Amino acid sequence: MFTTFPGGWPGLGLLLLRVAVAAMAAIQGAGYLFSGGDHGFVWSIVGLSGVILSVSLAAGFLTPIASGLLGVGTACILLTQLPSPGFSVFDTKPPVILVLVINTAIIFVGPGAFSLDSRLFGRREIIIPPSSSLSKH
Numbered sequence: 607m608f609t610t611f612p613g614g615w616p617g618l619g620l621l622l623l624r625v626a627v628a629a630m631a632a633i634q635g636a637g638y639l640f641s642g643g644d645h646g647f648v649w650s651i652v653g654l655s656g657v658i659l660s661v662s663l664a665a666g667f668l669t670p671i672a673s674g675l676l677g678v679g680t681a682c683i684l685l686t687q688l689p690s691p692g693f694s695v696f697d698t699k700p701p702v703i704l705v706l707v708i709n710t711a712i713i714f715v716g717p718g719a720f721s722l723d724s725r726l727f728g729r730r731e732i733i734i735p736p737s738s739s740l741s742k743h
Contacts, residue, residue: 611728613719620718625664627708631676632660633695634683655679663712666721670713677709 612620635656638649656679662672684702696702717723 611716611719611721611724617719620712620715621666621720623708623712624666624669624717624721627673627676627705627712628660628664630695630701630705631656631663631680635660637694652679666717666723667726669717669721669723673709673712677706677713680705680709 611617635653637653639653639657641649656676659672659676659679662668663676680696680702683696684699684706696705719728
């Protein structure tokens with residue numbers, strides 16, 4: 607799923623981007639999750655999926671999948687004008703568009719070295735022992 611896992615300052619920058627998008631989505635998801643009203647069941651599903659995907663994105667676990675699904679959900683909120691819960695960080699279009707742009711960049715660049723994906727799928731050191739036939743020559 608990934609080609610590189612940048613470390614150092616670029617990896618820290620990717621961590622900050624992941625956490626920023628995840629925080630915005632988690633706050634919005636919690637708003638849908640804990641507001642009742644006429645749309646209680648639909649809001650609960652939207653909110654729970656937003657919170658779960660946000661935790662996955664912040665931890666860097668299955669980052670392209672979590673980021674992609676969060677992007678689809680955010681775009682749906684933007685395009686369908688789903689009624690806002692009592693508290694919403696997506697009251698206007700600019701924050702939604704900003705989250706979509708950052709989310710897309712995360713999908714393109716990957717999770718970075720400070721992620722669970724890096725630990726699970728990252729670089730491995732392969733040690734090839736010397737061949738016995740080469741050492742005889």
